[in-house]
Amino acid sequence: MKISQKLQQAHAGPNPPPATFSFEFFVPKTSQGVQNLYDRMDRMYDLNPIFIDITWNAGGRSSTLTNEMVYTAQSTLGLETCMHLTCTNMKVELIDEALDKAFKSGCQNILALRGDPPLDGSESTGDFKYAKDLIKYIRKKYGDHFNIGVAGYPEGHPEEESEIKTLHYLKEKCDVGADFIVTQMFYDVDNFIDWCKKIRKIGVEIPIIPGIMPISTYAAFVRRAKWSEIAIPQHFLDVLDPIKDDDYLVRERGTELVSDMCIKLLHSGYVNHLHFYTMNLEKATVMILEKLNLIEAVKSHDVVGSTELPWRKSLHPGRSKESIRPIFWQNRKYSYVTRTATWDEFPNGRWGDSRSPAFGDIDLCATELLRQSPKRALELWGTPQSLKDMSDIVVSYLQGDLKALPWSDGPVGDDTKIIVDDLIHLNKKGFFTMNSQPSLNAIKSSEKVFGWGPKNGYVYQKQYLEFFCHKDVIAKLLYKIDSFNTKEGDTSSSVISYYAVDKDGHLTTNCKDDDINAVTWGVFPGEEILQPTIVEKTSFLAWKDEVYRLFSEWGNVLGSNLAGADPEKIKGFLDLMNTLSNDFVLCNLVNNDFIDDNSTIFKLIEELDVKDLA
Incomplete structure (x- = not known):
């Protein structure tokens, strides 16, 4: 099912859950890592996320693995999956192959991204220069089959100094067919809420899904914030700096900080869904969900109709009707x-x-x-x-x-x-x-x-x-x-x-x-x-x-x-x-x-x- 439809259904009715959530996983570098991740994805899906998504590593074996993992998640594990797809350095033949495989696996959700530019500073050799070009192509070839998500940057894009231009580029992606926005990670909630006000003011009405990065260790927390060029609020540093050498305490206090951040997001009126960048880890994300009382809330919300069968159905279109x-x-x-x-x-x-x-x-x-x-x-x-x-x-x-x-x-x-x-x-x-x-x-x-x-x-x-x-x-x-x-x-x-x-x-x-x-x-x-x-x-x-x-x-x-x-x-x-x-x-x-x-x-x-x- 399309993500926008699932979100609408989940939050419709007289007693919607306080929030829904989803998980992002990246493609491991080894075949054994892939097998272990399948186990983790399957286990974490029992927490009832609305969907999972799998990143795209353009070129070589990794991009092939993205398609394989999407197919396995949809067909074998029965997990509603969103596939990342980047267009930088991607010829149209590779784009067509990826979309065809996603289509045949039953995947209906694509996160359309430009991708990182070549490291040597040269121009992309792909057939699409921007994410909006990729979105246009998907719409032209597949119509409304795919629900298309795009990236949002609450703290600005590192390659564009003008906030006005960055907002304009987001509006262009929405105008050519985007269905939802998934944002870059952030920790400054006030800035995020101000950004939501701005994009609503320029006429962007599609769902905004904030990207939440749990805190597992201090070093990873600082490294990821620096790499993404995002601001760390002073109260985060005040709490975490004194205990930065104690990984257990950092995760405990980090869970409290991120949970408080999520509560403020959910009270803002702009957000009813949280997207967790799991980094293929489990515990830190689960701790936040427990702190927010979302795991039991979502489970009890889902029990009303119980489950269709005593085993999870495949989402592959050719197997979705299996009942025996x-x-x-x-x-x-x-x-x-x-x-x-x-x-x-x-x-x-x-x-x-x-x-x-x-x-x-x-x-x-x-x-x-x-x-x-x-x-x-x-x-x-x-x-x-x-x-x-x-x-x-x-x-x-x-x-x-x-x-x-x-x-x-x-x-x-x-x-x-x-x-x-x-x-x-x-x-x-x-x-x-x-x-x-x-x-x-x-x-x-x-x-x-x-x-x-x-x-x-x-x-x-x-x-x-x-x-x-x-x-x-x-x-x-x-x-x-x-x-x-x-x-x-x-x-x-x-x-x-x-x-x-x-x-x-x-x-x-x-x-x-x-x-x-x-x-x-x-x-x-x-x-x-x-x-x-x-x-x-x-x-x-x-x-x-x-x-x-x-x-x-x-x-x-x-x-x-x-x-x-x-x-x-x-x-x-x-x-x-x-x-x-x-x-x-x-x-x-x-x-x-x-x-x-x-x-x-x-x-x-x-x-x-x-x-x-x-």
Whole structure:
């Protein structure tokens, strides 16, 4: 959606939030930095910003990365994204390529900038000299498809001494098609308010979005102000100078100063939205939002209609209407959207058709499935030597001490808490849990943890459990499940359904080939029943390939990056990875009696009397 539309919607109605906000991120210099930033962007988007934007570094790999990051943010992470686009030293062919990629990714927002002039003082070799020329070109080629933002300079432009001319240039950009203004960073609020009065006086009526730079360290604070040629109010220096060597205190006091600045902005009548220059950091921005009470305010404002689905939708135009997702990728959203990008669709709208020539091709995934650098993987998980070590890692994750696992991109969710003790118990016995959900029977759609969909509805879930288990144990478990189903009566429709598969693809199941089992659904007034999460054979087998490859990559990544480590320790780690790949089976269980409590599956496993790992 367009930023101007989102702002209008957010602040319309009788009870608008006190303010909305957005985040800016810049393109990292390394591929691992990009991967880590995706994690941070995804996590910070849970704070409910109106949008994020990604800077443009003209020329070379960085500009290509801007397009790639916009595409990933829109398509994979489902984040409303604004793409910076500069025209200095940019030929029209490069501009066309960037706009085409943004258009195809579903991005509807562009921040049109001139960009920095050549460092050698020469004239730009691009086809557009000024931002207004770029705006004209975008409007001519794409009409109103893009919402176009422009830069504003409350303290003047460093290349233009005349304030009148600077205001005139801003008015020209607005007259040729700009939709909103994002300002340069500043700390002098009084000057900013005076500037707002001036641009309103010359007829500029589009939204003004102030650029807010949090204060993390004293050195960075002074350096950025000097580089941007902005004034630092004396009361900022009076507070920060005496404590400039204490980074913790600087951030604390800086948060108070910037928060007070934001409050004054919001009371000025010119501003209802704050744009944070995060510098790809998280804590300082979050501290300001907490100080302003905006995080909870925005969240509570958004809860009225709850969320559309129990997972964030893609904003790619070709995927925005997806309403069903295999549960196997619940914790691996990045690989899911990448893998399924070219899968053919079933006639009824489900994807994952095994008839497609693209189905299950492991090359559709990212080159590396393990989303951690060797250093970070070592910090998170070490070099486990035994099944007991592996169990300890998963238990630590379930207890909230670890924020990721090789097969889970983010921390354990609140929806797991009601069964977490059972999951911990299983992992201590060598059932390494990968995904799970408790059963739910008519939970209100507005409920904070489990709710989703339109308001005044009810949501339901079947108990689901997915785990890695030794092949000798799984044979006994499946025999017990078959016996349990027989006792329950109708064997044509199993109470507990299962899939179990080894590395080589040998599958054991009590489901039919074309069975599609909805494990989450919702009932809402005036709506068809929605069934957004499913279990079915073809997607499960594709997920199997990814799981086993994860163990292989974990072994390869760490095994080749432990130079100087104890050879026996390396060997023990690699032997464990081989054991997990060759002797363990991936299994999922669904209790189709959704009004049953959450103990049935756990009790069946407990009856196997498997001892805790030594």
